[in-house]
Amino acid sequence: MxxxxxxxxxxxxxxxxxxxxxLLDDLQRLVEDRETADIVxxxxxxxxxIYAHRLILRARARDLGTEQ
Numbered sequence: 264m265x266x267x268x269x270x271x272x273x274x275x276x277x278x279x280x281x282x283x284x285x286l287l288d289d290l291q292r293l294v295e296d297r298e299t300a301d302i303v304x305x306x307x308x309x310x311x312x313i314y315a316h317r318l319i320l321r322a323r324a325r326d327l328g329t330e331q
Contacts, residue, residue: 293319 293299293316300314 290319 294314296314296316299316301317302315302320304313304315305311306313
């Protein structure tokens with residue numbers, strides 16, 4: 264497994280990026296949110312559940328956004 268960098272450990276000198284750590288924290292919470300997830304990916308040999316949300320997937324994956 265890779266090394267996870269905690270968003271709160273990242274420091275941005277550029278004020279335009281100041282909200283990025285909080286955004287990353289919020290996205291991490293969504294990955295762990297069982298209650299509002301639309302889909303669950305079971306990942307790796309350890310079968311780690313990754314909870315996903317339709318709106319995030321659609322925004323980030325071009326192929327999912329074209330379905331009507």
